Amino acid sequence: MERNGMRILHTMPAADGFFMPAEFAPHEGCLMIWPERADSWQYGAYAARKAFLQVIEAISASEKMTVLCSEGQYDNARAQLPEWVRLVVMETDDAWARDVGPTFVINDKGERRGIDWGFNAWGGEVDGLYPSWERDNRVARKFCDLLENDCYDKRDFICEGGSIHVDGEGTALVTEACLLSEGRNPDLSREQIERTLCDYLGVSKVIWLPRGIYNDETNEHVDNVCAFVAPGEVVLAWTDDQNDPQYALSAASLAALEAETDAKGRKIRVHKLPLPAPVTITAEECEGLDLCDGEPTRTPGERLAASYVNFYIANDAIVMPAFGDPMDEKAQKILQDLFPTRKVVAIPARDILIGGGNIHCITQQIPRA
Numbered sequence: 169m170e171r172n173g174m175r176i177l178h179t180m181p182a183a184d185g186f187f188m189p190a191e192f193a194p195h196e197g198c199l200m201i202w203p204e205r206a207d208s209w210q211y212g213a214y215a216a217r218k219a220f221l222q223v224i225e226a227i228s229a230s231e232k233m234t235v236l237c238s239e240g241q242y243d244n245a246r247a248q249l250p251e252w253v254r255l256v257v258m259e260t261d262d263a264w265a266r267d268v269g270p271t272f273v274i275n276d277k278g279e280r281r282g283i284d285w286g287f288n289a290w291g292g293e294v295d296g297l298y299p300s301w302e303r304d305n306r307v308a309r310k311f312c313d314l315l316e317n318d319c320y321d322k323r324d325f326i327c328e329g330g331s332i333h334v335d336g337e338g339t340a341l342v343t344e345a346c347l348l349s350e351g352r353n354p355d356l357s358r359e360q361i362e363r364t365l366c367d368y369l370g371v372s373k374v375i376w377l378p379r380g381i382y383n384d385e386t387n388e389h390v391d392n393v394c395a396f397v398a399p400g401e402v403v404l405a406w407t408d409d410q411n412d413p414q415y416a417l418s419a420a421s422l423a424a425l426e427a428e429t430d431a432k433g434r435k436i437r438v439h440k441l442p443l444p445a446p447v448t449i450t451a452e453e454c455e456g457l458d459l460c461d462g463e464p465t466r467t468p469g470e471r472l473a474a475s476y477v478n479f480y481i482a483n484d485a486i487v488m489p490a491f492g493d494p495m496d497e498k499a500q501k502i503l504q505d506l507f508p509t510r511k512v513v514a515i516p517a518r519d520i521l522i523g524g525g526n527i528h529c530i531t532q533q534i535p536r537a
Contacts, residue, residue: 175318176309177281180367186273186281187370190336190396191481192507194536197232198482199311200224201530202245203263204238207298207465208523210456215519220263221248223480223487223520223527226513228253230484232534234314236260236307256314261289261304264525266391267328269532270308270319273370280537282312282319283368285327290386291351292326297385297524299461315534325364326352330389330529332369335396338431340371343380343421345388352387373431377424379417381405384473391528392475394421397439397506400430405475406440414443441502444493447474453522466522478526479503480533486510489517489526 181187200220203209209216224233228250236258237245246255260268267290270282287305289296305323312319333341346352347361356364362374380388393405404421407414425436451468459465476499479488486507490496496514504512520526 172316174313174316177318177320179320181273181281181283181320182367182370185275186279187275187336188271188273188332188334189535190334190399191533192396192398193336195231195483195533196536197234197534198227198480199265199269199532199534200233200235201260201263201265201268202235202237202241203523204241205262206458207460208262208457210453210519210522216523217248219515219517219519220530222515223530224253225250226485226487226515227480227482227531230482234534236265236311258307258310259303260307261298261301263523264304264330264529265532266330266525266529267386268304268307269329270312270317271329271332271369272317272533272535273320273368274535274537278537280317280535282308282315282317283322284308284312284319286323286325287328288326288351290328291349294351295349295387296351297460320368322364322368328386328389329532330386330391330525332365333390333395334369334371335399335430337399338372339396340365340369340374341377341390341394341396341402342374343377343388343390343393345379346386346390349387371431375424375428375430375436377421379420381473381475382412382414382417383471385524389529392473392478392526393418394425395477395479395528399432400434401437401439401506403439403441403477403502403506405443405477407443412446439502439506441476441499442495443476444474444491444495447472447491447518447521449522472521473524474521475526476503478528480527480531481507482510484510486512487527488512488514489520490514491518491521492516
């Protein structure tokens with residue numbers, strides 16, 4: 169009898185012949201989560217949902233889209249989503265599919281499995297962003313169950329999808345600021361963390377960038393500062409303004425990249441992707457946010473971690489954030505030149521950014537098996 173369903177695995181993907189493919193490899197689909205958390209999304213999340221819907225439309229033109237939502241939002245989400253989008257009731261604590269969804273790995277036989285990392289709201293009791301994350305921590309396993317994909321149990325290792333980038337050819341990108349932060353895996357050494365990444369992502373080389381984007385509350389996820397666009401090639405968030413606190417952070421990452429080779433021994437080609445002018449939150453926007461555990465989640469004038477690197481690579485499109493900044497057009501042209509076979513779609517993303525992340529953070533690719 170043919171077996172259906174999901175197995176919880178306690179082996180390691182690399183030992184089983186599995187690896188994480190690059191985001192620019194073919195996808196079967198994409199996972200997103202309907203936003204509603206009142207201390208993340210201002211004024212009832214109405215503006216955020218409009219931005220999410222634009223992202224969903226752009227990606228679902230070439231990929232199957234699955235959206236998760238709460239029971240209370242099902243009818244509302246179903247009415248607003250395109251009919252071809254699969255909507256599934258699955259309770260979450262927020263809408264960051266990149267970080268709470270499974271990291272998918274594949275093998276040469278065309279099989280796909282998921283990895284269920286531990287999730288603790290980007291820092292747990294040390295500097296986590298909300299006090300309860302139990303529902304988020306179940307999403308990866310539940311979604312693998314939905315897809316009938318076997319799932320690796322790695323909940324003893326805190327890791328978010330936004331903290332890793334791979335080229336599909338043996339190289340991973342991470343930041344020291346994030347993976348070595350005290351709130352994630354403080355009992356593990358850098359070498360032990362690197363070994364875990366190799367064993368689970370199927371890579372042989374981990375490139376550590378010192379820092380990410382200034383004021384990024386995820387402890388500076390790599391997906392906001394640097395991303396593979398092809399094997400041996402990355403984009404790096406960049407500013408020429410030496411008075412901007414981001415300058416030193418990006419310069420340190422550039423120096424690290426220029427000193428490294430990838431898993432295949434290639435020097436890494438770095439394409440600088442300019443940053444928009446600093447984006448700050450207004451008092452009016454802050455007033456639209458609920459308190460979290462009795463404290464405000466944003467303060468007027470706070471700089472948000474805006475970056476064009478936080479784009480999603482769909483099968484036929486690059487879906488990038490836009491900020492109403494003159495640099496939008498320049499960034500779009502750079503990405504179009506780097507991805508000539510895909511259409512670069514720029515989506516106004518301020519209402520996503522207010523929540524703390526951007527387009528890459530709210531999406532998780534499901535590679536083609």
